[in-house]
Amino acid sequence: MSEKDKTTEEKILEAARRIFVEKGMAGARMQQIADDAGINKSLLHYYYRSKDKLFLAVFRMAIRDFIPGIKGIIFSDISVYEKLDLFIKRYMDVLLSKPFVPMFILQEIQRDPERLFNVFLEAGIRPDYILKEFERSIDKGVIRGIDPKHLIINVLSLCIFPIAARPMMQRMFYANDPAAYQQFLNERKAVVSDFVINAIKP
Amino acid sequence: MSEKDKTTEEKILEAARRIFVEKGMAGARMQQIADDAGINKSLLHYYYRSKDKLFLAVFRMAIRDFIPGIKGIIFSDISVYEKLDLFIKRYMDVLLSKPFVPMFILQEIQRDPERLFNVFLEAGIRPDYILKEFERSIDKGVIRGIDPKHLIINVLSLCIFPIAARPMMQRMFYANDPAAYQQFLNERKAVVSDFVINAIKP
């Protein structure tokens, strides 16, 4: 689909996504979103009644993009180690294809965690199932005794943080070379998987 | 020092810190900072000429609070494992005593990474030394062959993320019980240290 064939609504959503991620909800300007989308400011209000509604639309879109690939893995019928490996790789793939999501969600976590929690619930994201599975694996001695909550948060940390903190890490470790850091993030899929698996092997 | 003995300037800085962390630079309101400090809005401008200057003051204070305990460890003369263990525990202690710092810095990373990088440089924060030390340890076979950059970023991720994402994690895993999550974070010092050390043992 060429740039011109995009509906106005699509152009708005994409522009809004860019600006909201860069500036956050409060820092974003409707004018800038309109400019970025190549349309008039009033049209934003025509399609979405308010800034808040536009933000929510972008937000839901981000969540939806983000989820489908993940849920399949969690409920699939493979070993814990395969599951962890697959999850980490798939999860990082999704994050790399939507690198704006981490900061977007972190900002929303501060702004209104309850609303975010409900969006997650709607999407069927709950830790219960995987928590139980880790517990069983620990009981069976398949993985080392670590509180499953810590394990989950470790995995999330290792995947999310390097993307959220990208501008600084890229500057510090790669003299601000985007291609080099991208390469680093690609390697990271295997590195994190190894790291976690080594850490929890009995 | 009682609440009353604090100078106006101190009261402003503390209030500003709270509000800036909660709302971010753009979302924060001078009025709210003034209310929170129990003073008049104009006084903010009397002490700090503008919102941006106030933000910068809070920011530098945050960095300064944050650094001293850390640097000592990096250059101390102990084994890599002891150093990692000590660093993780001390670093998380600092983060726990200044829990606003992670989001504050993450926001600033998006807003102006170059300025932040320079503030870090001023404070003497550079990854070179520890990077080299990890390399030597890998060459000697003391730790498993992992790209030292990944190792550093893993440690940072594991320490920082759970605090930055606290409101959501607390809601998901502890039914929003702050004391329970605080307890979780305290445990975490030892858990992360174990996790990392297990992951890199040859």
Added chain:
DNA sequence: GTCTATATCGGGATAGAC
């Protein structure tokens, strides 16, 4: 140093023509 009052401006939102 601290307050009240006010200037000034930017930005979200709406009205209305086409």
Added chain:
DNA sequence: GTCTATCCCGATATAGAC
């Protein structure tokens, strides 16, 4: 559906009295 013009509130910032 898309544009121009405009409203109006809220927020930063300043002036000036005490």
